Amino acid sequence: MSAKDLGISVLGADARVQIRSDSDIVVARQKGRAMATASSFAPAEATLIATAISELARNIVLYAKTGEVILKIVDNGNRHGIKIIAADEGPGIADLDRAMQLGYSTSGSLGLGLPGVKRLMDEFEIVSAPGKGTRVTVLKWRT
Amino acid sequence: MSAKDLGISVLGADARVQIRSDSDIVVARQKGRAMATASSFAPAEATLIATAISELARNIVLYAKTGEVILKIVDNGNRHGIKIIAADEGPGIADLDRAMQLGYSTSGSLGLGLPGVKRLMDEFEIVSAPGKGTRVTVLKWRT
Amino acid sequence: MEVPILKQGEYLIASIQSALTDADLLQLRDVLVEHVGRYRSRGVIVDVTALDVMDSFATRTLRDIAHMIRLRGAETVIVGIQPEVAFSMVQLGLTLEEVVTRLDFEEGIAYLNSKKGASTKLGSSLPRRTR
């Protein structure tokens, strides 16, 4: 589903952050916070957004090594939102249901990342196939 | 997947430790620490390796009575690692997902062994079938 | 981004000054655990006021720090978790169970002081920077 199908238009330029190492995680989440703050998101919302970006970008570093985070300010006619796309061409996820389970982790970490990000955001979509990479798209509306 | 498939070559001789009793657990973990130290692993990493060997070897004694621990120093072209194989021909594990769960134990012990070893190591593989025994293969890269 | 660690009497104070990478957090863990032994510290305060997010990695590392320091015989208090940060932690499902948290630096010091006998009070000397 593209932004156009939803009647959402993109405001301003996208930000793209290449993710290659743990310092790029910080760059991506700080960029997301700055964009959210510039679009008048409340501080608590901006922190939620930065935290979600941090989780998604870390999954790229951990599981796919490299990828990118794309950030867009969007508008659906009556409100603003921020859209975050975390995309990689890594190994992909074979069992998506399981990956979304609380506490499930293939790396021995907490396994709270994906279900937690879903809880933090208003919309959540994940597309992944083994060998084809992973693309997580999330959206948070400004309240 | 064999070491060859991964482009990993084995350096030097393997060490094999037969596991028959609790004193063999100590022999195996001390051998592992010595090999790690000789390959310039940091003390903290050598301790992680010895601890993982201790957990895997104890599972052999507890659940399969006898088996062996094989230790190899490996190289993937740009770094060294240590590979640990704990193999037995004991009763095997019927439900592997469950055995990997934190706190699951059929012997009333802590049930932290397998998930903990997975967290300690960089790569973890377990192959097991009821009546056919269990083989756990783990790898730790030198940082 | 190195985290400055100050020695103040029997305590160590790590005051995070900015966003930290995962590697920075692991380094903070290792240095604190080593310093607790070297300086025979009784308590450690980690001030996270300036930390931008507490995601799952940061939360896990802070919990590991507290547990490792406890195994070395000292207490850890995490201070300065901001309201927005607490909110996002709760939303993510992250808790810092078994880890002592206090509002701010003063409350953290008060907690550590309350854990030891009334006899040995925090000295009035200035904190010394250890790294």
Place this chain on the structure above:
Amino acid sequence: MEVPILKQGEYLIASIQSALTDADLLQLRDVLVEHVGRYRSRGVIVDVTALDVMDSFATRTLRDIAHMIRLRGAETVIVGIQPEVAFSMVQLGLTLEEVVTRLDFEEGIAYLNSKKGASTKLGSSLPRRTR
């Protein structure tokens, strides 16, 4: 590998000298619990500085020792957990909750002394080996 246990005043001191098998650890547990009764000890220090690993079995046994000794009316302090060992314990998910830990032998003695009235100080006599 038998662990020597020294009697020092009201305390017992078990100083692990090397790697221990599971059977050695269980024997240490049984002997300590028995000695606490025989010598009417008030406190026990288990020094694990020389222990090579603290895996799930060792951690559980040390926790059991502390709990059993507590039921016999005495206190246990585990001292000497090294930074690498603390790290591997935390990575494995092992904590020694409800067990008192201190940096080293001196801190362990200080803890035990602090738990009893100021009246009964550690004697100046040399420790006696009990086994």
